[in-house]
Amino acid sequence: MSRFEGLQLKDIAAPERGERIEYRNGKQIVPDEPVIPYVEGDGIGLDITPAMKTVLDAAVARAYGGKKRLAWWEIFAGEKAMNKFGTAIPDDSFNALRYFRIGIKGPLTTPVGGGFRSLNVAFRQVLDLYACVRPVRWFEGVPxxxxxxxxxxxxxxxxxxxDLYAGIEWEQGTPECAKVIEFLRGMGAKVRDDSGIGIxxxxxxxxxxxxxxxxxxxxxxxxxxxxxxxxxxxxxxxxxxxxxxxxxxxxxxxxxxxxxxxxxxxxxxxxxxxxxxxxxxxxxxxxxxxxxxxxxxxxxxxxxxxxxxxxxxxxxxxxGGLGLAPGANMNDEVAFFEATHGTAPKYAGQDKVNPGSLILSGVLMLEHLGWQEAADLVVKGMEGAIRDGIVTYDLARQREGATEVSCSKFAQAICERM
CATH class of the missing domain: 3.40.718.10 (Isopropylmalate Dehydrogenase)
Incomplete structure (x- = not known):
């Protein structure tokens, strides 16, 4: 019997190590090696996700001396999922997040031509992640x-x-829209004939x-x-x-x-x-x-x-912009952390872009786990790297005297300054 009893997977193997986060009496119980499902992401996801993992692993190792660690386990969404499974978000990914109650993802592109209108919105609505949580603060040295x-x-x-994410709309000129307009007029509303309607x-x-x-x-x-x-x-x-x-x-x-x-x-x-x-x-x-x-x-x-x-x-x-803006989508038991920017496909694979948003989303994840010591080390390292002018191109071009480094080198600079 699998030690992950109740985990339903069709196309991917269960994690080889780690444990599940539990809830008892309304309180989160975090093991010393929690399974962290992650979606690499599209475009620059293949650059920034490894950088994020490197930084978080270094912080956890430094904070806890090997007594705690993150058990990374890849799940799929976006282009990688389409290529592997023929669907933008496999059921395995939804089931994994429900089961392990945590996850983190890089940016995703919604495929054109059908399916979900937005993969980000799909995760939120299917899993009922009712709160988008976005901390914003300034880092010294960022223009x-x-x-x-x-x-x-x-x-x-x-x-x-x-609100608008419910997406209830009727297109102008359709019979359905005409019915809605007629109904609204019957309720005393004034609506032009050539209107589209949204609720x-x-x-x-x-x-x-x-x-x-x-x-x-x-x-x-x-x-x-x-x-x-x-x-x-x-x-x-x-x-x-x-x-x-x-x-x-x-x-x-x-x-x-x-x-x-x-x-x-x-x-x-x-x-x-x-x-x-x-x-x-x-x-x-x-x-x-x-x-x-x-x-x-x-x-x-x-x-x-x-x-x-x-x-x-x-x-x-x-x-200073979205490059250093973390985010999470949460409900009372599941927390899914994410980069808040787009996929920037023209930079994919160039080891060029700023991984700061996803790294700081990782900080949120560490705080959610209750691992504040590790979270503080990541912030300390990032503050130090930016203060010393060791930054990626997006920040270097706005700052005189900065040293421009790659995505992975920025992650290394953070680790060195913890």
């Missing part, structure tokens, strides 16, 4: 458009399964579990504030409802640790009490201004899907 990029240290929790559902379930995860993160990491970002001034029963339900979670489930911004000033005269988290809200367009002008006032952001998409990318740009 950034902000005058004080060091003030940026935020983490965005973006709802992953509804954005936002639910109590989707909103509350997203905000719950964001607030719990703030509690666990001793953050000062959680900001609900919305467009509720216009879309009152979707965006506005997200705001309403978010405040309900804060009050009903975290009332002992959360206060509202109004309470901060009405009761506490603007002085935040020790151990309290301030829950506030900002209209989405105003939040764009805030991340540029007053970023130090924000720690954790919780948003519906589209707002989080814009804001996380804009925030990454404010500190």
């Amino acid at each position: 950034a458009p902000l005058k004080r990029p060091q003030d940026v240290d935020m983490i965005i929790f973006r709802e992953n399964t509804e 954005k559902p936002i639910s109590v379930t989707g909103s509350k579990r997203l905000v719950r995860m964001a607030i719990q993160y703030a509690v666990d990491h001793k953050k000062k504030s959680v900001t609900l970002v919305h467009k509720g001034n216009i879309m009152k029963f979707t965006e506005g409802a997200f705001l309403k339900w978010g405040y309900e979670v804060a009050k009903e489930e975290f009332g002992s640790v959360c206060i509202t911004e109004k309470e901060l000033f009405d009761i506490y005269n603007g002085v935040q009490p020790e151990g309290k988290i301030v829950v506030k809200d900002r209209i989405a367009d105003a939040m764009f201004q805030q991340i540029l002008l007053r970023p130090a006032e924000y720690d954790v952001l919780a948003t519906a899907n589209l707002n989080g998409d814009y804001i996380s990318d804009a925030l990454a740009a404010s500190v």
